[in-house]
Amino acid sequence: MNKPKNLAPHKSQQGAVLLEAMIAILIFSMGVLGIVGLQANMVKNVADSKFRTEASNIAQQRIGQMWADPDPTRAGYVSYVESNTDISTLLPNGRRTTAQSGVQFTVTVNWQQPGELPHSFSTVANITGG
Numbered sequence: 001m002n003k004p005k006n007l008a009p010h011k012s013q014q015g016a017v018l019l020e021a022m023i024a025i026l027i028f029s030m031g032v033l034g035i036v037g038l039q040a041n042m043v044k045n046v047a048d049s050k051f052r053t054e055a056s057n058i059a060q061q062r063i064g065q066m067w068a069d070p071d072p073t074r075a076g077y078v079s080y081v082e083s084n085t086d087i088s089t090l091l092p093n094g095r096r097t098t099a100q101s102g103v104q105f106t107v108t109v110n111w112q113q114p115g116e117l118p119h120s121f122s123t124v125a126n127i128t129g130g
Helices: 016-067 074-080
Strands: 082-086 095-101 104-111 119-126
Touching: 016 074, 016 095, 016 104, 016 119, 074 095
Parallel strands: none
Antiparallel strands: 082 095, 095 104, 104 119
């Protein structure tokens, strides 16, 4: 009669399953950390995009006000020229500047989020009366 083989693992193989499980957990953890980092970056980019859109809207509204001015001469446009007007209710640390050079108007919107670099958006329009 044959003797049954010993099914117990050899001493050199003990703990292999535990090591494999720890490596699998390490790889999974690295993946989760990568996804969390991507999500944080995505949230920052969405906020930046929102502020750029808002800055563009603010500048276009200013130009729209000048276009809609009923004064057919450019004399009324002088009242639209401004420097560093506070718009922090619309953008963080927001400032708007409107400059005039003949019939050309430049509207610049600046803002800065806490802990970030300053951002700027400019648009130029030629506005003539009559």
